[in-house]
Amino acid sequence: MTFTVAVDEERAIIPDQTAHQAVAEGAVHRRRYVTSLVRSRLHQRSFRERVLDAYQRQCSFCRLRHRELLDAAHIIADGEEAGQPVVNNGLSLCKMHHAVFDRQFAGVTPDFEIVVRQDLLQEEDGPMLRYGIQGLHGQRLLLPVKKKDWPDRERLQHRFAAFRGAG
Template sequence: MARTVLIDPDEDRKMRDVAMAWLTDLPKTEDGWVKQRQLEDFEFNGERLPLMDRQAGIRKPAGYDTALSMRTVYTPAGKKPPYEDSLGDDGLQRYNYRGEDPTHPDNVGLRNAYARDLPLIWFLGAADAFYLPKYPIWIIGDEPEKLQFVIAVSEEQKPENTGPITTTTQKRIQKRLTNLRLHQPLFSTRVRHAYKHRCAMCGLGYKGLIEAAHIIPDSEPDGHPEVWNGLALCKLHHGAYDSGIIRIHPDNFVMEVREDVLADRSTEPMLVHGLQGLHGKRLRLPHPSHHPSKNALLWRYNKVRGI
């Protein structure tokens, strides 16, 4: 039965602490994902209190005038997301309102959480019905003229710790933090999942040694944290790719080892088998829906060759 009396603010804070502790202990996939169905089992004070709304992107539990969580749905490759959250010029993440009415109850719920400096949970869509939870995060600004809220994805981004963000250096620092705390974890887990935790170059499957490598670096305007701009690589081949020792031909996904490395006559096994032995071989590709972008590969290929 829905509550008719609003929850006491202290009880609201306690509920969030309990919810985040419960979420930390919740069994997850090897990628750190939770299934949407699991989030329906949370209870507080003996009452069921799902952490995610089945339909809406913002979760404001009955009896509470504050939002508890928000989500970004998974969008398959080639599809347009229903809401496109963006990065502001100040390097801080934005989250779109629900609809175009600032007074919608869900938007008011986020605004109330902002006014009380309450922590929230952000569920990032990783695959169909699977989410990567990010918490705690905070609303630190409201931009009704743009129908969006300003998000701090870590304590370091809260206004009392940053002060006014005005200089280019300050903005760069905040963008780096946003990428590090929000975009990179989702990018990394989705890329490694797409390649089944195996190196696309050598096939090594030791999960602790597999990393998500950008094709176009995230420092570039087109360096988006999307699976099409990534490769799952072991630590050796990640370094070799980033340094230009190994390049990938964009037309056929064939690896090319840099000429001076191919000419090295050392008998070191790692050189002979780990680098030189890959020359002329084709990448181990994931499902076609997750293939690396040929345009991104072409950008990197030309960059490495100085074109």
């Protein structure tokens, strides 16, 4: 079974008319851009799938099991050195904890312990803060079944240093 994907208008595929050289060149650049965009989106989707599978579709912070609410978070951001979309650079996190991790409300030590930012531990508020954030402090990250899928300690170390710096 096969299928064909068109990523741009057809004229971009045959840029050989001299009269249309400029138009064609523009189209070629645009096609290259669209192609790389599509590639990166396909890439992202497979990163999410691979990370969620490794963690058996659970949030590694709170253990929530609803796939629709789960993301694959990067430990080292996409685009940075060591920011590749590999499982060891990922954490399966629910939407809330993805934001908590990205915004440095909590960090993860290289020994897989979740640390909540100090000022948040002093705050008083409703159940989301109390159970959803403060309750994570000192908890151990839920790890993938296979050790080869575990988050990379060097990447965690690098990210944790940034978390400490931000706090």
